[in-house]
Amino acid sequence: MTAPTIALAPPTDLSPRVRSLVPEDFAKPSGREEEWRFIPNGAFAQFMEPVEGAGHVIASASAATVVSIAALQSSWLPIDRPSAIARAHVTHAVILEIPADHESTEPIHLSLSGTSGVSYEHVEIRFGRFSKATVIIEQPIESAVCGSIVVTVGDGSTATVVNVSDSNRTLESLLTWHADIGRDAHFTGTQVSLGGARLRVLPSVSYLGTGGNAQLLGVFLADEGQFMEHRLFVDHDRPNCTSNVVYKGALSGEKSHTVWVGDVLVRREATGIDTYEINRNLLLSDGARADSVPNLELETGDVASAGHASATGRFDDDQLFYLQARGIDEETARQLVVRGFFADIVSRIPDAEWQTDIMGRIGARLGVPVEIVGDDE
């Protein structure tokens, strides 16, 4: 039996890394760097050099447009070698504009696909001032992707973005996902990681004014042989903003490995902020490994509240026993417990159909799909 691995690192210097449009400005990782140290040998190698004949990612949503990258005005700068390579070689960008004051009740579904086996991705979503909308991004199922999602959250807007990574199990994907949050704006970014052979997602937020609120939520489910890394960076650079990070993972099967790193930097000028981050992992079988590293660096003590937590545990035998003692078979009981574990995140997706869809995928991944009677009235 492999013991669960829980790493708790002391705060490191989270201050700015290199940011550049030029891939050569980033050295090829050796694997010893802090941000690459969890990556399995040889993983993501295809994204460390430009790929000859790579395609690009396009979108099917009628609301989105695909533009030539040359026409794109974007101030976002890549943060590592793969994102810089993707930015330098992607030919097209997917753009979704939510006009100012626009309120959309139905979620906007952005279904992405690649034009080639390996495709570079650049998606920009702009929420206009005082707009309110939910965007569900489905990452390509049949392409290995490398690239970025850039979200601009206009002043006073309420922006929800759900990014679903559920590609074929042979593929790798590597995404940076940044949101700039305007004054008094609310941003909820939910990452749903299910598929792929190896997945690395780097969500980050920074603030453009005071009063911004960021919710970074995530669910991930890794099974046999899957590697998933979620590495978050919350850059509190303005006063009186809030951030709340909740990531929940479940692991099953031999050699499933997940990594969660939550870096929260509270800069000197970010007084009065409120931040909390937590990662919880549920180990469903032996031979799974979950690394969990919350880092909170405070440059000012003048904050409303700042905290972090991390917990990795096994199936609770008493929960299973309780359900089984009510006639529920073990398989269904396990499903109920795991679905319950994820429910508080999934239930925050502001659309019932998508909640059901995501829960269904989670259920289907947990072994033989069992029909579970719902709460329907």
Place this chain on the structure above:
Amino acid sequence: MSQLVITDLHASVITDAGEREILRGVTLTLDSGCTHAIMGPNGSGKSTLAYVIAGHPKYVVTSGTITLDGQDVLAMSVDERAKAGLFLAMQYPVEVPGVSVSNFLRTSVTAVRGEAPKLRTWVKDMKTSMADLQMDPAFAERSVNEGFSGGEKKRHEILQLGLLAPKFAILDETDSGLDVDALRIVSEGVNRYREATDGGVLLITHYTRILRYIHADVVHVFVGGRIVETGGPELADVLEAEGYDRYVAATA
């Protein structure tokens, strides 16, 4: 008529330090329509007996038998025992975050009855049962036992008892932590179950006060992992007055 028969049951708890024998030869026959009270001091093994009947994986049976209408209960998995008609109301009901009470109850009732209840009657049944136990309908949408008070957890157990209508119910200190009103409401729930199903009840308790609301035909004194004396309802009054000292001294 059903019968639950426990014969010379020995069982141990599995701990990190090894196995430790708790049950030392329990013998008991319970018929449907009958209520037996089991009374005994702290740590005497009452909950262990309840868990062993329900099949908790933390305990191993080292010898003895349990049969339900002649069927070998010990050979059944936990859920099979529930489907066969055994129900355990737990002393400390478990919290299951993210699983709503209504989803849990329907999944459970569907499993035990072998078919999903008709939606319309189901919703009505659940509402009526909750009202009978003076449970706010809002509980249906809350996570199972999460954040419930001690009394609310016990009502939720009795709600399940009514909906699952088992052949035999083992109630492990269902009365503890209840104020007088709640005790009366919960007891009425147990009595409704007995009338509706002619079920048998094994009532584990410390105190005689619940026996004022739920009539017990037989009272067992449980000390040191076995039944040391059996009598009628009057035995409970003797225990109330004298405590367990006499028995504890005898077995020590």
